[in-house]
Every structure is written in structure tokens, then in C-alpha cells.
Amino acid sequence: MRSAAAAVVGIGEVPSGRFSERTEIEAAIIAAREAILDAGLSPRDIDVVMPTGALASRHFNVDLIFSRICEELGMLRSASMNVQVMAGGGSSSSLLALAEALVATGAARTVLCLHSDRVGSLPKQAGTDLFATTGVSEEWEAPYGHNMNAVGALVSRRYMHETGTTEEELAAVCVSLRKWAALNPHAMLRTPLSVEEVLASRMIADPLRAKHCNMLADGASAFIVAAAGEARQMTKTPVYVRGHASLVTHYSLSQDTDLAHLGFPEAARRAYAQSGLTPADIQLAEIYDSYPVFALIAMDALGLCGGMRAGSFVAAGHTSPGGVMPMTTNGGMLAQGHTGAGGGVAVLVEAFRQLMGKAGERQVPNLVNAVETASGGTWMDSHVTVLSKEVR
Amino acid sequence: MAQPIPTPTRWSAPYWQAAREGRLMIQGCKSCNRLIMYPKPFCPTCLGEDLDWRPSEGKGEVYTVTVQRAGAPSGFEDQVPYVLAVVKLDEGVQLMTRLVGDDAESANCGDRVTVDFQQAPGADVVLPVFRLAKQASGPQGGKP
Numbered sequence: 001m002r003s004a005a006a007a008v009v010g011i012g013e014v015p016s017g018r019f020s021e022r023t024e025i026e027a028a029i030i031a032a033r034e035a036i037l038d039a040g041l042s043p044r045d046i047d048v049v050m051p052t053g054a055l056a057s058r059h060f061n062v063d064l065i066f067s068r069i070c071e072e073l074g075m076l077r078s079a080s081m082n083v084q085v086m087a088g089g090g091s092s093s094s095l096l097a098l099a100e101a102l103v104a105t106g107a108a109r110t111v112l113c114l115h116s117d118r119v120g121s122l123p124k125q126a127g128t129d130l131f132a133t134t135g136v137s138e139e140w141e142a143p144y145g146h147n148m149n150a151v152g153a154l155v156s157r158r159y160m161h162e163t164g165t166t167e168e169e170l171a172a173v174c175v176s177l178r179k180w181a182a183l184n185p186h187a188m189l190r191t192p193l194s195v196e197e198v199l200a201s202r203m204i205a206d207p208l209r210a211k212h213c214n215m216l217a218d219g220a221s222a223f224i225v226a227a228a229g230e231a232r233q234m235t236k237t238p239v240y241v242r243g244h245a246s247l248v249t250h251y252s253l254s255q256d257t258d259l260a261h262l263g264f265p266e267a268a269r270r271a272y273a274q275s276g277l278t279p280a281d282i283q284l285a286e287i288y289d290s291y292p293v294f295a296l297i298a299m300d301a302l303g304l305c306g307g308m309r310a311g312s313f314v315a316a317g318h319t320s321p322g323g324v325m326p327m328t329t330n331g332g333m334l335a336q337g338h339t340g341a342g343g344g345v346a347v348l349v350e351a352f353r354q355l356m357g358k359a360g361e362r363q364v365p366n367l368v369n370a371v372e373t374a375s376g377g378t379w380m381d382s383h384v385t386v387l388s389k390e391v392r
Numbered sequence: 393m394a395q396p397i398p399t400p401t402r403w404s405a406p407y408w409q410a411a412r413e414g415r416l417m418i419q420g421c422k423s424c425n426r427l428i429m430y431p432k433p434f435c436p437t438c439l440g441e442d443l444d445w446r447p448s449e450g451k452g453e454v455y456t457v458t459v460q461r462a463g464a465p466s467g468f469e470d471q472v473p474y475v476l477a478v479v480k481l482d483e484g485v486q487l488m489t490r491l492v493g494d495d496a497e498s499a500n501c502g503d504r505v506t507v508d509f510q511q512a513p514g515a516d517v518v519l520p521v522f523r524l525a526k527q528a529s530g531p532q533g534g535k536p
Contacts (some may be wrong), residue, residue, distance in 0.1 A: 138428070141488040143396055145490075146476060149460075151461050
């Protein structure tokens with residue numbers, strides 16, 4: 001077991017939803033400012049600004065690339081580098097892994113990671129069309145009418161075929177997430193949801209119905225990474241990065257030969273080994289969930305279901321508030337909202353928030369270690385990160 | 393907005409030309425003998441540049457499948473319901489495709505399928521599609 005090299009020392013976030021009056025830059029600055037203040041730092045303490053990509057507005061995305069955050073937040077001639085790290089839904093774990101490497105080598109003392117986007121305010125068809133290009137081959141898949149809901153559906157069908165998971169169990173994931181979202185003031189969908197309501201909703205792409213699918217949202221979140229050795233001087237509640245592993249399994253979905261597992265079994269094994277922790281040490285799972293099947297694939301691989309199939313484990317209520325393995329306690333993309341690349345950043349920030357003891361009404365008690373997952377595009381990569389209150 | 397159609401590249405043009413002639417071809421590497429799907433400028437296994445084309449039997453099985461009933465991307469709104477599938481050919485490679493025919497919506501993972509060819513609406517492009525094998529297709533299907 002190695003001692004952690006990096007820690008997260010501050011977090012910030014704005015509510016997810018549809019906010020026609022809130023611009024991307026305003027949301028980004030609110031989230032970044034909150035993270036800087038949460039870490040007890042000033043803007044000129046930030047060495048590297050690392051925004052991820054925004055999808056709804058090309059102009060705003062270019063602003064993120066070209067240092068607008070540094071100018072808006074008073075980091076001119078103090079920040080050494082502003083560099084975009086974009087891996088779609090995998091950006092959360094990728095940002096953390098790269099920031100960890102920078103502080104571990106001493107190349108940076110502090111890294112501000114952030115996301116802001118307004119995909120929720122896009123017209124509905126524009127949202128569908130945008131996500132029909134994110135990891136979908138223009139020559140080999142788009143001409144057949146492939147799209148993101150079909151990605152979720154095709155993976156669900158294969159997973160159900162191999163594991164015997166039912167539509168009711170997929171629906172149970174949405175129900176569990178909605179219970180957590182009811183406790184999260186930043187969540188978009190906070191009203192209770194039943195398995196029956198999911199199964200009565202309109203069929204979109206068999207077996208996925210409307211309420212199995214995520215809802216696009218506007219949102220922003222941010223976190224600050226520092227060297228583990230300096231973290232205690234900045235905050236009383238550092239969260240240490242104990243292990244991270246990931247594996248790229250495809251670009252186009254049709255080229256993946258193991259859709260029922262993706263790269264999660266190998267990523268989980270390597271991340272646990274690096275952390276020195278085992279599934280028995282984990283009290284919280286923050287899982288990238290843009291469709292229910294991806295939560296189940298990750299939970300199977302992470303070994304957190306007590307030997308049960310993930311679908312039956314979730315349907316038994318074990319991942320809901322009060323359950324033995326709380327899962328995605330902000331409500332995830334299926335309830336807090338899918339903000340683009342930021343859906344995963346919000347899940348990661350929720351892991352930090354819980355480990356910092358700042359999760360309010362939904363705080364998981366007696367928490368020491370948590371695991372987080374992410375994936376981008378059409379689940380091109382499988383990321384697993386192990387986080388802890390303890391440095392080793 | 394029209395349905396997106398493939399724009400052939402220097403290395404994929406023979407695939408699309410063969411489809412127009414009712415043949416499914418798989419790119420192969422003459423150096424390491426691996427099959428390559430979809431076509432690529434170099435062999436992704438050995439980076440070899442000496443590539444050729446090999447006829448597929450046009451038979452395989454459904455790896456996974458869905459029936460798109462709503463929420464289709466622009467250009468496909470009038471085509472719902474349509475059946476999207478990943479097919480694994482008997483030669484071992486996979487491709488995104490559609491299942492067509494009266495029983496296509498009943499397809500399951502593992503079902504046997506045979507290739508057929510369909511003109512893309514309003515375009516001079518022919519897309520390889522598949523039919524469930526128990527429903528025999530016309531003389532063209534599956535006989536490259």
C-alpha cells in the first residue's frame with residue numbers, strides 16, 4: 001500500500017436544472033469561487049486551472065480553453081497554466097488523475113478543476129442530435145440512426161441477456177437515485193418515483209423507457225487538488241486519492257466485445273490494489289449512472305453487492321438512503337441531471353462532499369472510504385477511483 | 393434535416409462499392425492476416441500498410457439489439473420504429489447495423505442473421521443490413 005500523493009481540499013457547485021437566466025460563465029465562476037473559498041485559498045494560490053469541455057456552446061468552450069477563468073477570477077500572472085482536459089463523461093476521473101500527477105511530481109502545488117455547461121437549455125431535438133455525435137462513428141454508425149439512448153439500450157440488452165437482470169431491476173436503480181435526489185437541493189428531479197411509474201412511461205429504445213433515461217441539465221461544479229503533504233494546512237477535511245485505474249475499451253460501441261462488463265472489472269481490481277483497500281473497506285459508491293445499466297455493471301465489478309447480482313441488490317433497497325451500500329447520493333445523472341461532461345464531475349464532487357462530512361441531510365454516517373466511477377462517450381473508458389479520509 | 397449518409401474515404405471506398413454490388417467485404421491485413429472491421433488506413437494490430445479485401449459469408453449472430461421507438465436523431469424521425477443491432481459475423485468481427493424484415497423487432501441476443509442490402513433514402517449509398525436467418529431473404533442476401 002502506498003501513501004496518497006494528492007488530496008482534494010475544496011469543492012463548489014451550483015444547482016442542476018434548466019436556468020435560462022444563468023450563463024455558463026456565471027455558473028463556472030460561482031462554482032470555482034466556492035471551491036477556492038472552501039479550501040481557504042485565494043485565487044492567486046491556484047497554480048493550474050484545468051477546465052473540462054463544454055458541449056452546448058462552442059464559444060464558451062473556447063473561452064474555457066483560452067484562460068477566461070483565470071481572467072475572471074484574478075489569476076493573471078499567477079496561474080502557470082490553463083489547460084482543458086476533455087474526456088466526456090470520463091472527464092471527472094481524468095481531471096483528478098492528471099491533477100494528482102501534477103501535484104505528486106511537484107509540477108503544481110494546487111490545481112483547480114471545473115466544469116460548466118448548459119446542455120439542459122438546448123432544444124430537445126438539438127440535445128438528441130448533439131449526443132448522437134459523442135462517440136458515434138459518422139461513417140459506420142450514424143447512417144443507421146444510432147444515438148445515445150440506443151447506446152444505453154444496446155448495453156442494457158446485452159447485460160440483461162448475460163445476467164438475467166429484469167426491467168424492474170433497471171427501474172429500481174432510478175427509484176434509488178430519486179430517493180437520494182429528494183435529499184439534494186442541487187438536484188433537478190426531486191419528486192418520488194416508483195418502479196411502476198418507470199415501467200408505465202413511454203418506450204424509447206427497448207428495453208429503456210423515458211424514465212430509465214437521463215434528463216439533460218445545466219450545471220457547474222469545481223474541486224481543488226493539492227499535494228497530500230500540504231492538504232492539512234489548507235483544510236480540516238482533506239479527501240485523499242488512494243487509487244485510480246482505467247481502461248479504454250472502444251471508440252464506437254459496435255467494436256466492444258464485452259458490453260456486459262466493459263473495462264470495469266480490470267479497473268476495479270487495479271484501483272483496489274493500488275489503494276491497499278478491498279470492497280469490505282468501502283462504505284459508499286458514487287457511480288457514473290447516465291443509464292441504469294451502467295450503475296449495475298460498475299456495482300458488479302466493484303464487489304459491493306455482498307455476492308448478490310447488482311440488479312437484485314439495488315431492487316432490495318440496499319443502495320437507497322439507510323441501505324448497507326449507499327450509491328450515488330446526489331441522485332446522479334438520472335436525478336440530479338446530466339450536465340454533459342459535468343454529470344460525472346458532480347458525482348465525483350459528491351464523493352468529496354460526503355467524505356468531507358458536508359452532505360447535510362443525506363450525509364452517510366461513519367464514512368471513511370468511498371469508490372467513484374466514470375465513463376465517457378459511448379462508455380469508451382472505465383474509470384475506478386478509491387478515495388479516503390485517511391492518507392494511508 | 394436529411395439522414396446522415398457515409399462519406400467514403402480512400403480506404404473505405406471499396407467497402408461501400410461492394411455493398412452497392414450486394415457484397416459484404418471485410419478488410420484484411422496481408423502482413424499479420426488479421427481481419428479489420430470497420431476499414432482502416434493501416435492495420436490496427438501490426439500497423440501494416442499492405443491491406444486487401446476478403447468476401448464475408450454474410451452470416452453471423454446478434455450480439456445486441458434494440459428497437460428505437462422514439463427520440464430518434466434528426467433525419468430518422470419518420471423511420472421509427474427501427475431495429476438497431478450490433479452483429480458479430482462468423483468471421484469474428486462486429487459491426488453496427490439494422491435488422492430488417494417483419495420479425496426484426498422480435499430479435500434477441502444470439503439470434504442467427506444473414507446480410508442483406510438497403511439503399512439509404514434519397515442517396516446513392518447502399519447500407520449492409522441483416523435479416524433473421526429463419527426468414528429467408530431474396531437471392532441476393534448472404535451470397536457475396
